[in-house]
Every structure is written in structure tokens, then in C-alpha cells.
Amino acid sequence: MLILAATPIGNLGDATVRLVEALGSARIIASEDTRVTLKLLNALGVENRPRLISLNDHNETAKAAELVALAAEEDVLVLSDAGMPVVSDPGFHLVEAAAAAGVRVTALPGPSAVLTALAVSGLPTDRFTFEGFLPRKGGERTAALRALARERRTMVFFESPNRLAAALQDVAAQLGADRRVVVCRELTKFYEEVRRGTAAELAEWAEGGVRGEICVVIEGAAALSIDLDTGVEQVLELVSDGVRLKDASAAIAEETGLGRRDLYEAALRRK
Template sequence: MILLAATPIGNLGDASARLRSTFEEATVIAAEDTRHTAQLLRLLGIENRPELVALHDHNEHDRAAGLVDRAQTEDVVLVSDAGMPTVSDPGFRVVQLAAERGVAVSAIPGPSAVITALAVSGLPTDRFAFEGFLPRKAGERSRALRALASEQRTLVLFEAPTRLAASLGELAEAFGAARPAAVCRELTKLHEEVRRGGLGELAEWAASGVRGEIVLVVGGAVAGAASPESALAEVQDRVRAGERLKDAARSVAEATGLSSRELYAAALAARERPLSR
């Protein structure tokens, strides 16, 4: 069979007895990074020396068939560098092909950065959506954020520490600066930290630099939140009362969870439209 094995996301003590036993008996391990897995085996004190086969994003399509063929006569253990394979890590194509060919697939449950971050975030856990990494290209990322702005489930995302501040700022623009969130850093490791607050507040905190592995948890949109039309009308009312447009857009965005940038642009566009006769 194909055996998906969850590995520690930071703390070696999280390696289960079943994982250790599987490593001791394995004949072949398909690994995201064979050097990383070889080191893990050494640190866990595994005396067995199974064959290590590289399986990563760049070769999974070509390697999948061979691994599934082998799984018809021996167990093929599949691991990523941390957590459960296939979850923003290699392995999906192997599992998909195994299912198509009727080859058994099982899993050794264990550490998961997604579930760990969700559990400690302090945000609703009854319904959530995992989005992985946001798109890198600005246009695609902007479209993705617009689509997610009204999502009522708690969102879980991965982010690189070098991009965290920028992403939090963009999330604050798209979702509203007050939307609650949690930055979960170095989970299960020595310097574990969970920072909670509004997206705008967290963006300011992250601006000075953040290190380590990051999981970002963002609260869902509130059901029945203000529509863009009613929010725009409130911005216009505030401006007529003497408030600066920029300040009005920001205040309404924080109260409604809508984007201050989009409210500002909509108010400007409304100013420029000719009056109907």
C-alpha cells in the first residue's frame, strides 16, 4: 500500500510510536527531501536504513506511477518535510493514481500545522477552510482576496516570514483592519508564539520583521455584514458631515470588514459620475 506518514512539525517528541515502528520496518520511503528525512531517521534513533526516493513538486508527476507500481508488492511510505503529506506538500498525485488503480492508501496520523494553529488561534474551529499559500502574482492575489473577503468560515493560510507583513496589510485592506486573526509562529518549537489581534494591528506588529515558520488564521466574515452599497452611503454621509474621505473610508471599513481602498475608490468614482436629469 501507499502509507502517508505525518512527521513532526518541530518537536521530535511528537513522533508517534507507530511512526517509529513504521520507519524501522520500511523498505522504501518516498521523501520530499531525502537529506531531511535521513536526518530525521538518525535523530529518532532508527537503525533501519530504507531506500530513500526523492518525491517533490518538480518530479512527482514522473515518479508517481513507479511508486504506485511498487506499492502493489511492498509498502511505500510517503513523507514530507513536516506534517501530513499532500497538505500543501507532495503526495497528491501519488494518492490520486493509487486510487485510480485500486492500490490501497492509508495514513499514520500525526502532527499538522493547520490543525495545531487552528486549535490555538482562539478563533472559531467548528467550520474552517485551508487556503495554503496566497498567490504570488499581485493580480491573482488580489482576486483571491476579493473572493475570500465574504467567506464566513475561519481561514487558515501559510505564509513566508519575509512576506508576512505585506500579506497582513493586503488582508487588512481586503477584509477590514479589525477582522480578528492570529499569527502562529514556530509551532511546537522552542520559540513558539501566537500573536492575536486585528489584521491591521498585526500588520503593524509584523512590519519590524518576523522569523520562523508561519501559519496565519483569520476569522470569517460576519453573516449579514453591511453591503458595499450601504457602506458607500455611510462614507458619503460622513464626508458630507465634514469628515475627510480617507478617514471616512477607513472608519467604515473597520466597522464593516470591507476594504477601505475599495470604499475610497468607489466614493471617488461616485463623485465623478454626472448627475442624472
């Protein structure tokens, strides 16, 4: 089978018993960086030296068939450098190929920077979305944030410390200077820091320079306070752009808090 194993995101003490056992018995490990895997084996005192196969963003598509064929015959352990493979790390195409080939896929759960940042943020956790890294280029980043302006779920991002200040400035410009933001730095490590504030406040703070691994958690947008008639107008605008009435009603309901069925039936009467 294919075994996705979560590795520590900073503190080695977070390595699970199941991870250590799997590392100790694995004959084949596909990992994002084989050098990091060797360091992990040494740090955890694992003497096993399995066959290591590099699996990264550049070779995953080419390697998928080979690894699936191996996993059909014996267990293949899949690791990223930190956290859970597949989640903003290599592994998706491999899992997709394994599923298509009928090869069993399982996981050894463990540390996750996304869930750790969300949990300590103090922002709503009942509904959230993980958006990965924001685009590097300013124009593309602005467009991505503008598309998320009405997202009501809490949003979690990864960000480079070198781009953090610029990204937070764009968050303030596109989502609002007063939007609540939490920057989590070096999670589970000795210098862990969780800094909370508005987008504008944290953009100013980040101007001084920030180091380490960064997760950014952003408050979702508040529901719009509009009446049903206005909501129906917005639904019909989407319909005129080619969106199906059902989908348009669901989208406006999500943004405004109005009832999806109410919007659908009122728009249907207006068509």
C-alpha cells in the first residue's frame, strides 16, 4: 500500500510512535528531500536505512507510475519535509494515480502546520479554507485576494518571511485594514510566536523583518446586511453572466446569509 506519514513541523518530540515504527520497518521511502529524511532518521535514532526515492514538485508526475507499481507489491512510505504529504507538498499526483490503479492509500496522521495555526489563532474554526501560498507577484496576489474578499470562512495561508510585509499590505488593501489577522511563526519550535492584530497593524509590524516558517490566518468576511430584493438582484446578475440559477442562489446565500431557497424561489419568479 501507499502510506502517507506526517513528520514533525519543528519539534522532534511531535514524531508519533507510529511514524517511528514505520521508519524503522520501511523498505522504500519516497520523500520530498532525501537528505532531510536521512537527518530525520538520525535525529529519531532510527537505524534502518531503506531505499530512498526523491519525490518532489519537479519529478512527481514522472515518478508516480513507478511508485504505484512498487506500492502494488509492497508498502511505500511517503514523506514531505515537514507535516502531512499532499497538503501544499508533493503527493497529490501520486495518490491520484494510486487510487486510479486500485492501490490502497492510508495515512499516519500527525503534525499539521495548517491545523496548528488555525487552532491557536483565536479565529473561528468551525469552517475554514486552506489557500496554500499566495502568488509571488504583486498583481496576481492582489487578484487572488480580491477573489477572496467575500469569503466568510476563516482562511489559512503559508507565506515566505521575505514576502510577508507586502502580502499583509495587500490583505489590508483588498480585504480591509481592520480585518483580523494572525501571524504564526516557527510553530512548535523554541522561538514560536503568535501575533494577532488587524491587517494594517501586522503589515506595519512585518516591515521590520520577520524570520522563520510562517502561517497566516485571516478572519472571514462578515455576512452582508442586505434585504431579499437586493439579494435577488445579485443572483440575477450572476445568472446574466451565465451562472446557473441554483449555483448563483447558493453563492449569494453564502455571501449574505440570506436563505438559498428564498433567493432561488424569488429569483425564479422574477425571471
